[in-house]
Amino acid sequence: MKRYSVFAVAREALRYHQGWGRAWRSPEPQKKYEAIIIGAGGHGLATAYYLGKNHGLKNVAILEKGWLGGGNTGRNTTIIRSNYLQDASAAIYEKARSLYETMSQDLNYNVMFSPRGVMMLAQTQHEIRGYKRTAHANALQGVSTEFITPERVKSLVPIINIDGPRYPVLGALWQPRGGTARHDAVAWGYARACSEMGMDVIQQCEVTGIRRQNGQVQGVETSKGLIECEKLGIVVAGHTGVLADMAGFRMPIESVALQALVSEPIKPCMDVVVMANTVHGYMSQSDKGEMVIGGGADGFNNYTQRGSFHHVEETVRALIETFPIISRLKMLRWWGGIVDMTGDRSPILSTTPVKNIFINCGWGTGGFKAIPGSGWAMAELMATGHSSLTEEFGLNRFKEGKFIDESVAAGVAH
Numbered sequence: 001m002k003r004y005s006v007f008a009v010a011r012e013a014l015r016y017h018q019g020w021g022r023a024w025r026s027p028e029p030q031k032k033y034e035a036i037i038i039g040a041g042g043h044g045l046a047t048a049y050y051l052g053k054n055h056g057l058k059n060v061a062i063l064e065k066g067w068l069g070g071g072n073t074g075r076n077t078t079i080i081r082s083n084y085l086q087d088a089s090a091a092i093y094e095k096a097r098s099l100y101e102t103m104s105q106d107l108n109y110n111v112m113f114s115p116r117g118v119m120m121l122a123q124t125q126h127e128i129r130g131y132k133r134t135a136h137a138n139a140l141q142g143v144s145t146e147f148i149t150p151e152r153v154k155s156l157v158p159i160i161n162i163d164g165p166r167y168p169v170l171g172a173l174w175q176p177r178g179g180t181a182r183h184d185a186v187a188w189g190y191a192r193a194c195s196e197m198g199m200d201v202i203q204q205c206e207v208t209g210i211r212r213q214n215g216q217v218q219g220v221e222t223s224k225g226l227i228e229c230e231k232l233g234i235v236v237a238g239h240t241g242v243l244a245d246m247a248g249f250r251m252p253i254e255s256v257a258l259q260a261l262v263s264e265p266i267k268p269c270m271d272v273v274v275m276a277n278t279v280h281g282y283m284s285q286s287d288k289g290e291m292v293i294g295g296g297a298d299g300f301n302n303y304t305q306r307g308s309f310h311h312v313e314e315t316v317r318a319l320i321e322t323f324p325i326i327s328r329l330k331m332l333r334w335w336g337g338i339v340d341m342t343g344d345r346s347p348i349l350s351t352t353p354v355k356n357i358f359i360n361c362g363w364g365t366g367g368f369k370a371i372p373g374s375g376w377a378m379a380e381l382m383a384t385g386h387s388s389l390t391e392e393f394g395l396n397r398f399k400e401g402k403f404i405d406e407s408v409a410a411g412v413a414h
């Protein structure tokens with residue numbers, strides 16, 4: 001397998017960015033696509049990739065109003081895990097996690113998947129009960145997790161303070177094959193693979209309208225003109241409400257800003273991912289040595305892609321309690337993304353009221369980990385009209401009250 005260094009990965013991004021590759025090309029006039037995917041984030045690109053790879057649909061265009069992975073895919077803190085409570089969630093997140101294991105080989109592109117282990121700290125009796133319940137559910141689902149003692153936590157993360165003043169560490173839910181991957185490499189890897197299959201990845205192409213006739217999609221109006229298609233996938237995360245409005249239906253989604261920050265780089269000091277959901281903060285160390293820190297979502301709906309001071313203070317305060325050694329670190333960068341939240345904190349992968357329009361959204365604060373599984377399932381849904389992985393994630397569940405309640409696994413976690 002050909003290997004790529006970090007520099008090669010960055011060069012590739014620049015190439016796409018500057019339009020030297022196929023990825024920049026404009027739609028051919030008069031061309032009608034079998035399928036158009038709106039949104040070149042991880043989920044949109046993975047959907048296109050599996051449409052081609054698994055279902056032979058290659059006359060596909062992926063339209064992106066900005067640049068590849070410039071939405072939440074390139075802004076997240078890259079935690080990958082599948083320790084969800086409900087069976088439908090565990091199935092799709094574990095499918096995704098297992099696809100991450102071989103993604104670099106499948107795409108021939110180094111996405112730097114690092115299964116270093118993810119732990120979710122239990123810092124209250126309530127959390128102990130919740131995480132033990134999840135560990136039992138995971139055992140039945142075939143997802144490898146265990147509930148570990150505070151001593152084991154300390155041995156895995158020597159820099160942690162397990163006797164914190166407010167919330168001592170009482171144990172943790174541990175997924176040894178959870179971890180991280182390089183976020184923008186995931187987008188670039190999929191984009192290159194799509195491009196190699198002959199698909200058009202068109203950046204700087206904003207969808208401004210959706211053409212329909214007799215309840216069926218005809219094509220999309222874009223900043224580069226009208227493009228016709230037989231099927232349409234809307235995969236735009238925080239902009240889902242805007243696109244659904246263009247297609248004439250409403251979505252049970254709210255858009256809020258979620259933020260993250262990184263510290264200056266330091267020597268390796270923590271080789272697992274730690275999430276502390278009670279005090280609310282989580283942290284991992286990047287290959288460059290920066291401590292990658294995630295905070296909470298804004299408490300009000302908005303479309304801002306930047307952080308806010310009160311969140312940084314709250315997050316850093318929580319983490320200093322858990323990791324006193326970070327108290328004198330300087331912050332290097334800080335940013336935000338627009339996440340798409342559903343009421344049950346589970347995604348929507350679904351047909352819609354308009355024939356041949358499909359929608360994939362609602363991954364909220366935790367969809368990076370799901371990218372390959374979501375793309376796999378969405379492609380199956382678009383190509384065949386059915387996927388066992390998406391069955392329970394349809395829009396109808398909001399009418400029928402069949403919620404997939406993951407507020408404990410996903411509400412404040414990632």
Ligand SMILES: Cc1cc2nc3c(=O)[nH]c(=O)nc-3n(C[C@H](O)[C@H](O)[C@H](O)COP(=O)(O)OP(=O)(O)OC[C@H]3O[C@@H](n4cnc5c(N)ncnc54)[C@H](O)[C@@H]3O)c2cc1C
Nearest residue numbers: 039041042043065071072073076077079207337367368369
């Ligand atoms: C700060 C932060 C931390 C996070 N941490 C984690 C984590 O640790 N682990 C995890 O699993 N998840 C995490 N997430 C969530 C994760 O990033 C998202 O769920 C996931 O990236 C969503 O991917 P996507 O492809 O659906 O959306 P995006 O990557 O946002 O892609 C959607 C694309 O659609 C494009 N678009 C929008 N409107 C239009 C239009 N009209 N025309 C054309 N294109 C359009 C956008 O420009 C965008 O590029 C985090 C998110 C944030 C913001």
